[in-house]
Amino acid sequence: xxxxxxxxxxxxxxxxxxxxxxxxxxxxxxxxxxxxxxxxxxxxxxxxxxxxxxxxxxxxxxxxxxxxxxxxxxxxxxxxxxxxxxxxxxxxxxxxxxxxxxxxxxxxxxxxxxxxxxxx
Amino acid sequence: xxxxxxxxxxxxxxxxxxxxxxxxxxxxxxxxxxxxxxxxxxxxxxxxxxxxxxxxxxxxxxxxxxxxxxxxxxxxxxxxxxxxxxxxxxxxxxxxxxxxxxxxxxxxxxxxxxxxxxxxxxxxxxxxxxxxxxxxxxxxxxxxxxxxxxxxxxxxxxxxxxxxxxxxxxxxxxxxxxxxxxxxxxxxxxxxxxxxxxxxxxxxxxxxxxxxxxxxxxxxxxxxxxxxxxxxxxxxxxxxxxxxxxxxxxxxxxxxxxxxxxxxxxxxx
Numbered sequence: 001x002x003x004x005x006x007x008x009x010x011x012x013x014x015x016x017x018x019x020x021x022x023x024x025x026x027x028x029x030x031x032x033x034x035x036x037x038x039x040x041x042x043x044x045x046x047x048x049x050x051x052x053x054x055x056x057x058x059x060x061x062x063x064x065x066x067x068x069x070x071x072x073x074x075x076x077x078x079x080x081x082x083x084x085x086x087x088x089x090x091x092x093x094x095x096x097x098x099x100x101x102x103x104x105x106x107x108x109x110x111x112x113x114x115x116x117x118x119x120x
Numbered sequence: 121x122x123x124x125x126x127x128x129x130x131x132x133x134x135x136x137x138x139x140x141x142x143x144x145x146x147x148x149x150x151x152x153x154x155x156x157x158x159x160x161x162x163x164x165x166x167x168x169x170x171x172x173x174x175x176x177x178x179x180x181x182x183x184x185x186x187x188x189x190x191x192x193x194x195x196x197x198x199x200x201x202x203x204x205x206x207x208x209x210x211x212x213x214x215x216x217x218x219x220x221x222x223x224x225x226x227x228x229x230x231x232x233x234x235x236x237x238x239x240x241x242x243x244x245x246x247x248x249x250x251x252x253x254x255x256x257x258x259x260x261x262x263x264x265x266x267x268x269x270x271x272x273x274x275x276x277x278x279x280x281x282x283x284x285x286x287x288x289x290x291x292x293x294x295x296x297x298x299x300x301x302x303x304x305x306x307x308x309x310x311x312x313x314x315x316x317x318x319x320x321x322x323x324x325x326x327x328x329x330x331x332x333x334x335x336x337x338x339x340x341x342x343x344x345x346x347x348x349x350x351x352x353x354x355x356x357x358x359x360x361x362x363x364x365x366x367x368x369x370x371x372x373x374x375x376x377x378x379x380x381x382x383x384x385x386x387x388x389x
Binding site (some may be wrong): 011014022036046054073074078079082084086092104106111 | 194313
């Protein structure tokens with residue numbers, strides 16, 4: 001494949017991931033805010049310490065479901081750029097543009113390393 | 121959170137998103153002072169909210185710009201190696217600093233941004249440079265009806281500015297486009313539209329790099345962030361629409377004055 005078709009592939013994949021990510025995360029955020037307005041919003045904790053067990057525990061209570069939906073929406077939003085970097089790695093690999101594969105892989109590794117360090 | 125607080129946060133986000141979009145800034149430079157001075161949020165929480173809102177506006181904008189082919193994805197991937205490294209350093213540094221130190225650093229940033237806006241008002245969009253550069257790009261300019269071809273010059277300089285912009289982004293919760301776009305346009309010879317679109321494309325990944333650090337430290341308030349994000353997103357679309365209707369030059373002068381006034385307020389806290 002040519003260089004221009006490669007760009008097209010990367011553009012197509014990345015545009016879909018970005019659009020899907022923003023739509024999905026906004027849906028969760030709106031659902032959470034809607035639930036919060038029909039419930040007692042004061043029960044929602046001001047900050048969330050992220051762990052899956054905490055999230056499931058919070059979501060299992062009626063007043064905690066709103067908070068859990070919002071957190072899921074925010075995490076989806078934060079993961080969307082990760083996914084688009086992964087898409088770039090794959091798209092440039094398919095097109096054998098190795099220097100851009102290396103650049104995208106470097107970005108991905110830094111992001112993963114930072115996440116592991118932050119949540120350790 | 122009561123309905124009044126929600127509406128206030130949404131309105132603040134809407135204002136930040138609209139003004140940011142109109143003036144070619146991210147919303148962060150407006151949102152962070154709003155959250156601290158008006159909503160009384162601690163500085164770390166304000167930055168966490170702002171950096172997450174920055175991801176939202178970048179993602180929404182980039183999804184459209186990639187389809188329009190104004191983004192140079194290859195250049196974006198190369199420069200992201202610098203912005204992400206800078207953002208991780210900035211995010212980790214922020215967790216070690218006190219709220220007061222961060223607030224004062226943000227006030228200094230506001231003064232620098234005001235100076236940049238003054239300087240930016242003196243230059244106009246120029247045609248891309250000739251000669252052989254690297255990482256070429258092509259896009260169709262809808263305003264002129266022409267296909268624009270360009271290549272990137274002085275890549276190491278762009279890498280250095282990207283590292284600094286990423287660091288400021290991670291430290292203070294702003295996008296950093298105010299520094300990257302002029303550098304990519306004036307130093308690297310990129311057309312302004314491609315520079316703006318590529319900078320916006322990079323901001324999402326840069327912001328995500330530090331957002332997880334703030335999230336892991338428990339600084340993310342889900343209700344505040346959710347309400348602000350919806351406002352900023354709506355505002356960024358409103359700003360794009362308004363930019364074709366109103367003259368932004370006089371607005372820039374007013375905003376420079378507001379930036380300096382708010383910087384003094386933050387510094388004296």
